[in-house]
Amino acid sequence: MMRLVVALLVLALGVLVVVSMEAPEWILAAAGSDWFPAELGLGAERVDGLFDHTNLFAAGLLGLTFVGLAWAVWRGAGRRAGEGSERSGSRRLEVLWTVVPAGIVVHLTLAQIQARDAIAADARGGEGAGAPLAIEVEGVQFDWRFTYAGADGAFGTLDDVTSVVDMPVPVGRPVELRMRSVDVIHSFFVPELRMKRDVVPGTVTPLAFTIDAQDHAAAGSPETLELRCAELCGWGHYAMVGRLLPMEQHAFDDWQARAGAAGFEAEAMADDVEDEG
Amino acid sequence: MGLLPSTRALAAAGLASAVSCGFVPDRPTFSSEVSADTRAALAEADVSASDVAAARIGGALELYFGSPSAPGYHLTDAWIEDERDPGDAWWELSDEAADAVRDGNERRFAAQIRAVRAAIEAGAAALPDLPRPLRGGEAQARFEAAFAPLVAGEVELGGLHPDSPTAADASEDDPSFTWGDEALRFWESYYPTLEESAELFRTRCLFCHGPLGAGDGPTGRTLDPRPRDLRDGIFKWTEVDANRRPTRDGLVRLLQRGVRGTAMPAFRRLSRGELEGLVDWIRYLAVRGETEQLSTYFACEEGDVRPASVERAYGTVWGRWDEAEDHWLAVPAGPSPAEVTAEVVARGAELFRGSLANCASCHGTNGEGDGEAIWEEGEEGERRRRLDRWGQPSHPRNLTAGVFRGGGRPVDLYRRIKSGIGGTIMPAADASLTDDDIWALVHFVLSLSRTGGEPGR
Numbered sequence: 194m195m196r197l198v199v200a201l202l203v204l205a206l207g208v209l210v211v212v213s214m215e216a217p218e219w220i221l222a223a224a225g226s227d228w229f230p231a232e233l234g235l236g237a238e239r240v241d242g243l244f245d246h247t248n249l250f251a252a253g254l255l256g257l258t259f260v261g262l263a264w265a266v267w268r269g270a271g272r273r274a275g276e277g278s279e280r281s282g283s284r285r286l287e288v289l290w291t292v293v294p295a296g297i298v299v300h301l302t303l304a305q306i307q308a309r310d311a312i313a314a315d316a317r318g319g320e321g322a323g324a325p326l327a328i329e330v331e332g333v334q335f336d337w338r339f340t341y342a343g344a345d346g347a348f349g350t351l352d353d354v355t356s357v358v359d360m361p362v363p364v365g366r367p368v369e370l371r372m373r374s375v376d377v378i379h380s381f382f383v384p385e386l387r388m389k390r391d392v393v394p395g396t397v398t399p400l401a402f403t404i405d406a407q408d409h410a411a412a413g414s415p416e417t418l419e420l421r422c423a424e425l426c427g428w429g430h431y432a433m434v435g436r437l438l439p440m441e442q443h444a445f446d447d448w449q450a451r452a453g454a455a456g457f458e459a460e461a462m463a464d465d466v467e468d469e470g
Numbered sequence: 471m472g473l474l475p476s477t478r479a480l481a482a483a484g485l486a487s488a489v490s491c492g493f494v495p496d497r498p499t500f501s502s503e504v505s506a507d508t509r510a511a512l513a514e515a516d517v518s519a520s521d522v523a524a525a526r527i528g529g530a531l532e533l534y535f536g537s538p539s540a541p542g543y544h545l546t547d548a549w550i551e552d553e554r555d556p557g558d559a560w561w562e563l564s565d566e567a568a569d570a571v572r573d574g575n576e577r578r579f580a581a582q583i584r585a586v587r588a589a590i591e592a593g594a595a596a597l598p599d600l601p602r603p604l605r606g607g608e609a610q611a612r613f614e615a616a617f618a619p620l621v622a623g624e625v626e627l628g629g630l631h632p633d634s635p636t637a638a639d640a641s642e643d644d645p646s647f648t649w650g651d652e653a654l655r656f657w658e659s660y661y662p663t664l665e666e667s668a669e670l671f672r673t674r675c676l677f678c679h680g681p682l683g684a685g686d687g688p689t690g691r692t693l694d695p696r697p698r699d700l701r702d703g704i705f706k707w708t709e710v711d712a713n714r715r716p717t718r719d720g721l722v723r724l725l726q727r728g729v730r731g732t733a734m735p736a737f738r739r740l741s742r743g744e745l746e747g748l749v750d751w752i753r754y755l756a757v758r759g760e761t762e763q764l765s766t767y768f769a770c771e772e773g774d775v776r777p778a779s780v781e782r783a784y785g786t787v788w789g790r791w792d793e794a795e796d797h798w799l800a801v802p803a804g805p806s807p808a809e810v811t812a813e814v815v816a817r818g819a820e821l822f823r824g825s826l827a828n829c830a831s832c833h834g835t836n837g838e839g840d841g842e843a844i845w846e847e848g849e850e851g852e853r854r855r856r857l858d859r860w861g862q863p864s865h866p867r868n869l870t871a872g873v874f875r876g877g878g879r880p881v882d883l884y885r886r887i888k889s890g891i892g893g894t895i896m897p898a899a900d901a902s903l904t905d906d907d908i909w910a911l912v913h914f915v916l917s918l919s920r921t922g923g924e925p926g927r
Contacts, residue, residue, distance in 0.1 A: 456882075
């Protein structure tokens with residue numbers, strides 16, 4: 194009787210754990226909310242799909258493990274020492290527990306490879322997308338700095354535009370980052386884009402993304418997305434937060450023109466405040 | 471229950487060992503005492519009873535600046551007449567800056583403003599409990615203290631509170647003005663007090679710049695270059711003529727972009743109000759430090775600390791800061807990118823190596839920062855780098871690296887060349903150099919680090 198109770202408790206625990214892996218997303222979805230931040234990058238839904246898919250397998254395997262555990266408790270815990278049955282050389286079992294996990298791992302690997310290629314293709318805007326906007330990204334303890342090519346589209350010329358912390362980006366246009374680090378390893382992470390990539394000193398790391406215009410509008414056209422450093426890079430790591438500023442192409446062009454011109458003519462001296470208050 | 475006593479014993483043992491290991495955290499201290507430099511200067515000079523003199527200067531500083539935990543300025547007669555209080559700098563802001571502060575507040579206090587607006591629209595009798603976001607803390611406390619009756623529902627939202635400072639004006643001009651509107655205005659035109667800015671400085675800047683801005687924070691000691699000693703009032707990356715105090719807007723821009731190639735980060739994510747407040751506090755530290763230095767100088771000259779001299783020092787230092795805006799360096803129009811021809815760059819190269827601009831003497835013929843003029847003979851005859859104002863060895867920038875601390879845009883370089891770098895051996899440009907000459911130098915310097923279309927500078 195005691196065995197059955199313990200076995201049922203184990204089973205109940207298993208159900209609880211498995212449900213807790215899957216349920217929050219369902220409950221939140223039913224409530225019209227989302228488990229994750231909005232999917233704003235092209236290909237972002239593939240990342241979430243891959244997560245859900247892997248999670249399903251993990252939950253299933255964990256469920257099976259709990260069932261086996263409960264069965265062992267129920268059938269085996271009452272026997273006295275030395276009374277257990279011994280088995281060896283069961284080819285059927287060996288094959289089973291080799292092939293099934295291997296099959297799952299191979300399946301998940303193939304799914305990930307496929308998703309990775311599809312995400313990379315999506316992130317470049319798919320076919321027919323316009324010319325990508327190249328941005329040089331520099332991670333430095335503890336800031337993100339950006340260089341834009343300016344109107345002439347070439348880096349290393351006088352009309353380059355630099356920005357720190359803020360990274361204006363046109364919505365719907367593919368963006369190609371060339372990221373480098375001045376000091377230690379940083380990691381470029383924008384949760385809404387489902388994009389995260391390490392920035393390693395001594396090399397240029399490419400990263401492409403496109404903000405989906407429809408998704409961006411559907412999410413209420415957020416004006417800033419947090420760009421976090423996702424690699425512990427020193428004491429100021431917590432404060433190494435940039436801002437990705439999604440904007441329409443014409444607003445981006447305006448910004449780039451203004452910022453470029455500001456490099457050549459000084460800011461106007463602000464007027465005095467004698468008339469105020 | 472048997473576990474409890476042993477748990478207690480364990481906790482007590484843990485606490486005891488933590489205490490007995492002798493670990494004392496490095497706590498910054500706030501005091502209105504004079505600095506070690508002042509003491510040394512007084513002791514060295516012909517001042518009778520230098521300890522007493524130091525104490526008198528410390529006392530005078532407390533009179534003029536309050537204590538670091540309760541900062542404020544002593545108001546001169548002229549200020550009282552003009553109704554000016556530099557401790558409340560809201561009235562010093564330009565229109566543009568004031569608008570930027572309001573914009574920033576609308577984002578920073580969006581939740582509070584929404585709540586007040588909703589209460590007004592719904593015609594609620596009292597303000598609802600306002601949301602308490604992390605960064606609203608001190609502003610929220612000030613709001614609740616000022617608007618306590620309104621929040622508690624003791625005063626109706628629609629009616630004007632009779633004690634309200636604007637009650638008289640508002641009812642005359644606009645009978646529909648309510649106390650709810652005033653609550654809204656509180657959030658929209660919120661401006662930090664000097665105390666609040668001091669607290670922000672402590673959380674953001676103290677690690678490097680130290681509790682009193684002496685550049686001696688716990689992290690600052692290990693940095694190269696060292697953090698600025700804010701008490702000197704001398705800043706390197708300014709937008710003004712040589713040897714002038716920086717402008718408000720210039721300091722705000724510096725905070726927003728950080729200093730590339732150093733440990734000074736960009737504080738662009740702070741709201742404009744917070745940045746203006748930090749500038750208030752930086753100015754407070756500088757004016758206080760400069761007043762201390764100048765008072766000490768006068769005391770050394772006069773052999774005693776005279777109240778009139780301290781007052782003169784206070785006025786002189788304020789004069790420097792007040793006239794900063796008059797010395798803002800307007801950058802004349804230079805060549806557009808298309809007009810920067812090989813001839814312009816060649817002209818810049820000629821000037822760079824010539825004797826008038828004389829850049830090459832420190833920066834080297836090819837701009838690699840290896841000129842001969844930075845070396846001098848040390849006290850023991852050794853060859854050493856010339857020192858800057860803060861006693862640090864000079865390292866003229868390697869201009870081929872493309873990292874410019876004061877900013878890498880053409881205008882930034884124009885200002886560096888024109889005004890020099892405060893406190894360092896980099897001088898202002900010779901007055902006989904024309905605007906075109908300086909622009910030619912700017913474009914030669916920029917050409918040194920450009921690789922012609924290839925990424926990877």
